[in-house]
Amino acid sequence: MKKFDVTIIGAGAAGMMCAIQAARRGRKVxxxxxxxxxxxxIRISGGGKCNFTNLDIKYDKFISQNPRFMASCLSRYTQWDFIDWVESCGILYHEKTLGQLFCDNSSKDILAMLNQAMSDAGVVIELNTNVKSIKRSINFEIELNTSSINCDSLVIATGGKSIPKMGATSFGYKIAEQFGLTLTETRPGLVPLMFAQQELAPIKEMSGTSVQASVSCNKISFDEGLLFTHRGLSGPSILQISSYWQQGDEISVNLLRDNCILDALKIKRNKNGKQAIHNALNGLLPSAVSKFVTELANLNxxxxxxxxVSLIKLSDAIHNWKIKPVGSEGYRTAEVTLGGVNTDELNARSMECKSVKGLYFIGEVVDVTGWLGGYNFQWAWSSGWAAGQEV
Known part of the structure; x- marks a missing residue:
């Protein structure tokens, strides 16, 4: 049986960060x-450019049953700390929009940085390795398909259920339950939304069309791009609102967020009265969307x-289109998993289980989910760093 100080299950962003920090402290990892x-x-994130953090990390841009749980980790290892590391490695990056930082070249730059740091710190890495069982007596005893491991500290960094084709499973949740920890409800987050056939038919006609929209649900709004697809609605604003949407909720969409259309319509009525209604909207909305909102307002x-009154109906169709999704595309395309290991079970500073000494949960497996735009990577870096100081 091999003996290690620390075993980390899950070689994603959080797991690698934790491994680096623990090994730098002299731990056998x-x-x-x-x-x-x-x-x-990491490799596929951000279209291969890796949106590795955000300049504007704030606690209200994370979702959890305990909205302050993430404060300790995020304040002790900040976006500025990770940016300093990226810069020290000579990795070029840029801000795309809304504080989102991407590599100029490739996400492989971030992977190379992490892999080099693990190598320098002496982290032992075993890939293509499955966990058959975990037991705890004085230490943790882990049965692998390749060998048996004994360790003082065990870190679960296995992520959530999103994108199963990349190997995502519910393994981390099962380990939490094995040791008596509670879970909050899990569901797909940052995911496209789907609609019943009646609503979907006109949406499919606009497939591939995008607009800058404001999308609202449950008193939360996001002003970003919206994309019509043959399956429903996608784009940043929809992905964001999906994390706040619950089954049965209606969403409200403002398809022309930067203009109040009513006054413009009245002017066009006076100056270009012979124009077809949808043509009067051209230049303000894509042609396909202009036709859609005209039909939505039932105008001829x-x-x-x-x-x-008719122009007010048209204005309302544009600025306050209400539609009820029937579901989301699910974990298959979800970028994150909402919910997870209940934060009440964990020490917010160390990420150690309160009831099981030496057992840690970090990253997406925990009930902390960030907005689109680098927030979830920062949670991975910060929670991994925090656990790495303690194991």
């Missing part, structure tokens, strides 16, 4: 993963034929 390579989600004829 084993990092294992069932995948053939470490950091697969030219712009000059419309009463004030």
């Amino acid at each position: 084993l990092l294992i993963d069932h995948a053939a390579s470490a950091g697969d989600k 004829g030219n712009i000059g034929d419309q009463s004030d």
